[in-house]
Structure formats: structure tokens, C-alpha cells
Amino acid sequence: MTAGKTKTRLNIGADPREFQKRPSWTNEDILGLLDEEDGTLDPRIYTDEDLYRLEQERVFGRAWILLGHETHVPKPGDFLTTYMGEDPVILVRQKDKSLRVFLNQCPHRGMRICRTDGGNAKSFTCSYHGWAYDLGGNLINVPYESEAFCSDFNKSEWGPTHARVETYKGLVFANWDKNAPTLLEYLSDATYYMDHMLDRTPAGTEVIGGMQKWIIPCNWKFAAEQFCSDMYHAGTVSHLSGIEAGLPEGMELSDAKIPTVGYQFRAKWGGHGTGFYVGEPGMLLAIMGPKVTEYLTDSEAASRAEQHLGSAERARQLMVQHMTVFPTCSFLPGINTVRTWQPRGPHETEIWAFTVVDADAPEEVKEEYRRQTLRTFSAGGVFEQDDGENWVEIQSVLRGHQARKRRFNIQMGKGRSGVGNKDFPGSIGYVYNEEAARGLYRQWIRMMTEPSWETLGP
Amino acid sequence: MAFEKVCNLEDVSEGEALQIETFEEAIAVYNVGGQIFATQDRCTHGDWSLADGFLEDGVIECTLHWGKFCVRTGKVKAPPACDPLTIYPVEVRGGEIFVDYEAGKVGE
Ligand code: FES
Ligand SMILES: [Fe+2]
Numbered sequence: 001m002t003a004g005k006t007k008t009r010l011n012i013g014a015d016p017r018e019f020q021k022r023p024s025w026t027n028e029d030i031l032g033l034l035d036e037e038d039g040t041l042d043p044r045i046y047t048d049e050d051l052y053r054l055e056q057e058r059v060f061g062r063a064w065i066l067l068g069h070e071t072h073v074p075k076p077g078d079f080l081t082t083y084m085g086e087d088p089v090i091l092v093r094q095k096d097k098s099l100r101v102f103l104n105q106c107p108h109r110g111m112r113i114c115r116t117d118g119g120n121a122k123s124f125t126c127s128y129h130g131w132a133y134d135l136g137g138n139l140i141n142v143p144y145e146s147e148a149f150c151s152d153f154n155k156s157e158w159g160p161t162h163a164r165v166e167t168y169k170g171l172v173f174a175n176w177d178k179n180a181p182t183l184l185e186y187l188s189d190a191t192y193y194m195d196h197m198l199d200r201t202p203a204g205t206e207v208i209g210g211m212q213k214w215i216i217p218c219n220w221k222f223a224a225e226q227f228c229s230d231m232y233h234a235g236t237v238s239h240l241s242g243i244e245a246g247l248p249e250g251m252e253l254s255d256a257k258i259p260t261v262g263y264q265f266r267a268k269w270g271g272h273g274t275g276f277y278v279g280e281p282g283m284l285l286a287i288m289g290p291k292v293t294e295y296l297t298d299s300e301a302a303s304r305a306e307q308h309l310g311s312a313e314r315a316r317q318l319m320v321q322h323m324t325v326f327p328t329c330s331f332l333p334g335i336n337t338v339r340t341w342q343p344r345g346p347h348e349t350e351i352w353a354f355t356v357v358d359a360d361a362p363e364e365v366k367e368e369y370r371r372q373t374l375r376t377f378s379a380g381g382v383f384e385q386d387d388g389e390n391w392v393e394i395q396s397v398l399r400g401h402q403a404r405k406r407r408f409n410i411q412m413g414k415g416r417s418g419v420g421n422k423d424f425p426g427s428i429g430y431v432y433n434e435e436a437a438r439g440l441y442r443q444w445i446r447m448m449t450e451p452s453w454e455t456l457g458p
Numbered sequence: 459m460a461f462e463k464v465c466n467l468e469d470v471s472e473g474e475a476l477q478i479e480t481f482e483e484a485i486a487v488y489n490v491g492g493q494i495f496a497t498q499d500r501c502t503h504g505d506w507s508l509a510d511g512f513l514e515d516g517v518i519e520c521t522l523h524w525g526k527f528c529v530r531t532g533k534v535k536a537p538p539a540c541d542p543l544t545i546y547p548v549e550v551r552g553g554e555i556f557v558d559y560e561a562g563k564v565g566e
Contacts, residue, residue, distance in 0.1 A: 121521070125521070132506075141506065141523075143504070
């Protein structure tokens with residue numbers, strides 16, 4: 001009898017009397033995946049095939065998705081082929097300088113209309129039977145149209161599906177849903193924090209050539225969540241070896257002190273989040289080297305940024321900022337890597353990354369950004385490896401049935417956020433926090449369960 | 459024989475083509491290494507401007523279905539095009555390009 005009094009803390013095994021029912025995912029089930037009160041998260045959001053299918057429709061079919069930067073396609077006819085979720089799209093600069101986005105699928109028999117990564121085009125011709133489309137995505141030529149098609153065939157009805165396209169300070173986003181809010185409404189109060197990268201100078205930003213793409217075997221949400229909400233891994237152990245190995249010449253490890261002051265922000269609507277240190281440049285110096293650190297904190301450009309942003313704290317003292325715009329647009333202001341996490345099934349993600357710089361930065365600073373982001377955050381970047389190793393290992397562990405049954409802890413900072421200050425407004429908490437992650441998953445759950453923008457909208 | 463001015467030489471740089479719309483049917487004027495040629499602008503295969511195409515070694519490639527033509531002779535150089543282009547006599551006088559539209563004839 002005495003043994004019965006000792007409550008075991010071990011969570012041992014299953015109750016094997018019943019097989020788990022194949023989940024059909026009612027709204028109630030989905031709502032149960034995140035418990036913000038308790039701070040727990042069901043890991044099946046990273047592994048379940050049915051949830052993944054629903055997510056393509058309910059999240060990627062309705063959210064604003066980052067496609068690239070305006071300077072990827074500066075001239076009329078410039079185009080980029082990319083994705084919105086699993087749907088391939090073409091982004092094209094029009095003759096009147098506006099942008100169009102349409103599904104990269106020929107409505108004849110479904111072939112991919114354009115098969116190259118990007119370039120400059122006068123028109124797009126399907127390589128199967130030669131249906132041809134103009135830059136605006138209108139069907140303009142059908143071989144043997146009069147000889148072979150019936151008299152009521154109407155080319156204007158057979159162009160590809162179009163998406164809405166809007167930009168925020170150089171970043172290009174698209175959305176399939178005609179009822180979705182405008183991009184600006186969707187970004188909500190997160191724009192203020194995006195400006196730390198996009199609006200340091202009236203000249204704006206430009207992209208440093210092209211797009212790096214690589215594949216890692218993990219769910220996109222690990223990456224999106226980390227950029228949204230996880231300074232903890234950077235301030236604890238994940239990147240220690242990377243920092244040690246890449247320390248700039250003459251810099252002592254004691255100079256790369258891990259900062260202790262900083263904030264995390266959760267957008268009031270939309271699942272966007274960010275976090276950053278304030279004050280100590282040691283970690284930034286260890287990641288990006290002296291040239292970039294000086295440019296950001298102590299240069300003519302830094303003074304101009306201070307004026308332009310109206311705050312020395314925001315322009316010069318904010319360090320190593322991480323940020324996600326829900327769902328898959330992530331970037332690191334100051335480090336300036338920008339990426340879209342492209343979902344490829346629950347267990348795989350394609351990362352499409354590029355680097356931006358202030359358009360009026362000196363050439364040597366632009367070149368240093370190119371070198372440093374290649375070294376740190378890119379297919380072969382040292383910090384990218386650290387992050388990817390963690391996400392991929394978690395995904396691998398989640399092959400296990402027991403592993404999928406164990407809810408994760410997402411409690412950090414719970415109930416401790418308050419209103420910020422004049423420099424950092426909005427819902428603000430300590431830099432080591434999971435409040436923004438809870439925001440991201442809350443938005444994911446809302447999009448997965450609320451069919452109408454009337455309830456879902458900001 | 460009536461040559462009419464269509465544009466200035468400097469309007470068509472080397473390796474480029476220019477669409478001219480002054481006649482009944484549009485024509486394309488090409489600059490091949492400093493030599494000027496003119497053909498009908500509309501591809502004989504699909505309804506598309508050849509001046510929008512790619513000019514390489516005196517051969518114009520239509521961007522719609524990749525048919526090719528010799529701009530000097532009008533001859534077909536790649537399928538799916540089957541019919542040659544109409545070509546027009548050209549004269550260059552003092553930096554200006556003249557074309558005899560009436561004298562156009564179907565190429566080989
Ligand atoms: S599938 Fe595109 S033309 Fe037939
Ligand atoms: Fe990281």
C-alpha cells in the first residue's frame with residue numbers, strides 16, 4: 001500500500017487496450033493542439049499528413065506569402081518562378097512597372113508554363129502544346145485554334161489562376177484569397193519592427209544577386225517559429241561553436257559576451273513576432289564582423305538611420321534581431337538574410353534565401369554583407385547548420401509514436417508580457433521568451449479553424 | 459519603286475530589331491553587324507511580333523513558338539514555322555533607313 005502513495009513523475013508508455021483512431025481533425029481537435037493557458041503544444045502539427053493537406057488550403061491558400069524583393073525583377077519582362085505553399089507561381093514585372101503573380105500551370109493539360117528559375121521574357125509559351133501567354137498571364141495564342149477548337153472556345157477564359165500581389169518597402173508578397181485583408185492590414189503592428197531592416201534610409205533596400213535554395217528534412221514550422229520567437233537558442237548553446245570558430249581576428253571570446261538585455265514582441269494580430277538584444281554589440285560583432293557592426297552602430301549611415309527611424313535605440317543599439325511574418329517570411333534585421341520556408345510535405349522544407357542591403361550603402365559594405373551572410377546564414381553558413389541540425393533532429397525523433405504523443409513545453413514568458421515603451425511599442429516581454437511562438441501557433445490554429453475573414457480578420 | 463524613310467540608323471543598334479508600323483502591315487528592321495535588313499514583322503506561324511524575338515547571326519527567333527527565319531532571305535530556319543517571310547529592299551542614306559514597302563516579295 002505504501003508504494004501507491006508515491007506518485008511517479010515518469011510518463012511511461014501507452015495504454016495499449018485501444019488503437020489510436022485515425023484523426024479526422026475536427027475544429028475541436030485542431031483547437032486542442034495548442035494550450036496557451038498551460039503552455040503546451042501537440043507535435044503532430046509537425047508530422048501529420050492530414051493537417052499538412054489542410055494547411056495548404058487554409059493557411060497557404062489565404063495568407064500573404066513572401067515571393068522576393070522588388071529588385072529581383074526591376075525591368076519590364078523580368079520574372080521569377082517561385083511558390084506559394086506547394087503551388088508554383090510566376091512573378092512578372094509588367095510594362096507599366098506593376099507586378100503580376102499567376103499560377104505556373106497551363107490550364108490546357110496542366111503543364112508547368114515556365115520551367116526556368118527567372119530571367120527576362122516577352123511571353124511565356126507552354127512547352128507541351130504551345131499555348132502562349134503574355135507577360136500579364138493572359139492566354140494569347142493557341143496553335144490550330146480555328147482548325148481544331150470548337151466555335152465557343154474563348155481564350156480569355158483559359159488563362160492561369162491569378163493571385164493578388166502587394167509590396168511592403170521592397171518585399172513582394174502574394175495572396176490567393178480575394179477576401180483577405182490588404183498586406184498592410186495583415187502585417188498589423190509588426191511593420192514597425194520590419195522597418196529596422198527595410199527602412200534605415202530613404203533609399204530603401206536592394207537585393208544582392210539571386211536566390212540561394214536548399215532542402216532540409218524538417219517541417220517548415222520549426223524554422224518559422226525559431227525566427228519568430230527563439231533568441232533562447234542563440235543565447236544558450238546552439239551557436240557557441242559557430243561563434244568560437246568564426247571570431248574576428250584580435251577579438252577575445254570574452255568580448256563576444258552573450259547579451260542579457262533585450263525584448264521580444266508578439267504582434268497584436270497575425271502571428272508575427274520578433275526579438276532582439278539592446279545595447280551590447282559583442283554577439284553581432286562575432287557574427288557579422290567589425291565592418292558591418294561599425295556600419296550599423298557607428299557610421300554616417302548609422303546617424304542617418306537614427307534620424308530616419310527617429311530613435312538611437314532602434315537604429316544603433318538593437319542587435320541580432322530575428323523576425324517572422326506569418327507564416328513563412330523570416331529575416332534577421334542587421335544580418336539581413338531574408339528567406340521563405342517553402343513547405344514540401346510535413347517532413348521537408350525548401351529554403352529560399354537572399355540578402356538585402358541598404359541601397360545607398362558603400363560598395364565595400366555591400367560586399368561585406370555578401371561575404372558574411374554566405375559565411376553565416378546560407379546553404380553552407382555556419383549558423384544555418386546549427387539551426388538546421390536542431391530542426392532536422394527533432395523531426396527525426398518525431399518518427400516515433402511515443403515521441404508524437406508527448407506534448408512540448410511552450411511556457412517561457414507566459415503571462416509576463418506587458419505594453420512596451422516609446423522605442424519598442426506593442427506587446428513586449430523579455431528577450432528569452434516563447435510569447436511570439438504562442439502567437440504564431442495561435443494564428444496557425446485560427447487560420448486552420450476559421451473559414452471566414454469576418455471572424456479571422458484583424 | 460518608292461523608298462520611304464522608316465527610322466534613323468541609330469534607332470536600331472547592332473544585334474537588335476525594331477518594329478515599324480507606318481505601312482499597312484508592320485515590318486521589322488534588323489541590324490546584323492551594321493548591315494540593315496527588313497522583313498514582315500508578324501511571324502508566319504503564330505500572330506506575334508518578330509521584332510520582339512531574339513536576333514543571332516542574322517537569324518530571328520520568334521519568342522512565341524521558337525520558329526526561326528533568315529532575315530536576309532526570309533527563309534525558314536526552324537520549325538514549327540513552315541512559310542518564309544516577306545522581305546523588303548532597304549537603303550541606308552546618311553544615317554537614315556529607307557524601305558521600299560511596295561517592292562516586298564516572299565522569300566525563298
Ligand atoms: S499543356 Fe500547355 S499547351 Fe498543352
Ligand atoms: Fe539560430
